[in-house]
Amino acid sequence: MRVAVVWNEPTEVNPPDPEDYREAVNSVVAALEESGHEALQCEGDKELVATLDRFMRPNRQARPSGMVFNMAYGDMGDWRSSQVPTILEMAGIPYTGASPLGAALELDKVITKKLIRADGLPTPNFRVMRQGTESTGELRFPVIVKPRYESVSKGLQLVHEPSGLRQAVKTIVTQYAQDALVEEYIEGREICVALLGNEQLEVLPLVEHDFRDRETRVITWEDKKHLSAAEPQKICPAKVGSELSTKLHDISVATFRACLGREYARVDLRVDRSGQPFVLEINFSPSLHKTHSYVRAATTRGYSFPNLVNRILDLAHTRYFGARMPNPEHELDRDRALPP
Numbered sequence: 630m631r632v633a634v635v636w637n638e639p640t641e642v643n644p645p646d647p648e649d650y651r652e653a654v655n656s657v658v659a660a661l662e663e664s665g666h667e668a669l670q671c672e673g674d675k676e677l678v679a680t681l682d683r684f685m686r687p688n689r690q691a692r693p694s695g696m697v698f699n700m701a702y703g704d705m706g707d708w709r710s711s712q713v714p715t716i717l718e719m720a721g722i723p724y725t726g727a728s729p730l731g732a733a734l735e736l737d738k739v740i741t742k743k744l745i746r747a748d749g750l751p752t753p754n755f756r757v758m759r760q761g762t763e764s765t766g767e768l769r770f771p772v773i774v775k776p777r778y779e780s781v782s783k784g785l786q787l788v789h790e791p792s793g794l795r796q797a798v799k800t801i802v803t804q805y806a807q808d809a810l811v812e813e814y815i816e817g818r819e820i821c822v823a824l825l826g827n828e829q830l831e832v833l834p835l836v837e838h839d840f841r842d843r844e845t846r847v848i849t850w851e852d853k854k855h856l857s858a859a860e861p862q863k864i865c866p867a868k869v870g871s872e873l874s875t876k877l878h879d880i881s882v883a884t885f886r887a888c889l890g891r892e893y894a895r896v897d898l899r900v901d902r903s904g905q906p907f908v909l910e911i912n913f914s915p916s917l918h919k920t921h922s923y924v925r926a927a928t929t930r931g932y933s934f935p936n937l938v939n940r941i942l943d944l945a946h947t948r949y950f951g952a953r954m955p956n957p958e959h960e961l962d963r964d965r966a967l968p969p
Contacts, residue, residue: 772813891913
């Protein structure tokens with residue numbers, strides 16, 4: 630099958646580490662070629678449809694003779710994550726991952742929190758601010774202040790006292806030209822739940838970010854840029870009891886459904902000292918770098934990297950066409966790799 634891997638040349642907007650992103654894209658292309666696909670790496674820009682038309686020559690039914698493996702973050706605007714899915718929807722080209730609406734929800738932390746709260750799912754109490762002088766209502770300090778639409782912990786600040794809130798909000802509004810999300814800081818453990826599937830979801834082994842003795846127990850932009858001297862270490866599988874594990878599974882699956890997930894996602898949660906999980910956000914384009922949390926969870930389960938890439942592609946193929954890709958040898962390999 631022809632598979633176009635669509636990405637965006639790294640900019641200041643995304644991603645956190647350009648080299649990691651490039652390596653992940655190259656690894657996906659290599660995995661597809663290793664599995665017998667004809668792969669093309671191309672930019673998710675205004676020339677995308679023309680590029681794909683040349684690569685995926687329509688068949689007799691005027692349907693593209695291939696699919697897109699979407700790894701694009703978008704270049705600009707509040708809803709940049711939805712740009713490539715929207716283009717592909719308009720062109721009738723099948724692709725992996727979130728729909729335009731799902732991709733937009735991923736980036737809008739406020740709407741995501743409202744959606745999951747409406748479904749009865751736990752998320753930290755929050756306010757949306759432009760001045761920092763608005764009423765904090767029932768919010769308890771310390772609080773996390775971050776941009777409404779950014780990712781990779783950009784602009785994230787931990788504010789311990791009300792006196793520091795105004796400056797923190799002003800910094801967000803000035804630097805990012807958008808609302809500030811102010812939410813209660815949850816003291817406790819940080820755990821990622823990786824999900825794989827559509828109608829039936831596979832919950833992969835839990836990944837915990839171990840802060841050890843570090844004073845700042847949040848994942849910062851510096852951590853994600855690998856600039857921190859004490860970057861949190863990933864523990865997979867996380868050491869959690871069966872009751873907490875069930876809670877994390879159920880909440881993550883419900884979050885995936887509420888936010889219109891497709892194929893794969895990562896849900897980030899904090900667990901307070903009483904064992905109550907809180908959803909921080911959901912990521913419908915988790916990094917596929919081989920050392921990052923999503924791939925770490927998949928390889929712990931028993932997937933090789935090519936198995937994982939082909940599984941994501943196969944799930945999208947089934948969603949579009951109602952049938953799996955022909956001769957899915959990668960699935961047989963994956964079954965053999967799993968522990969008994």
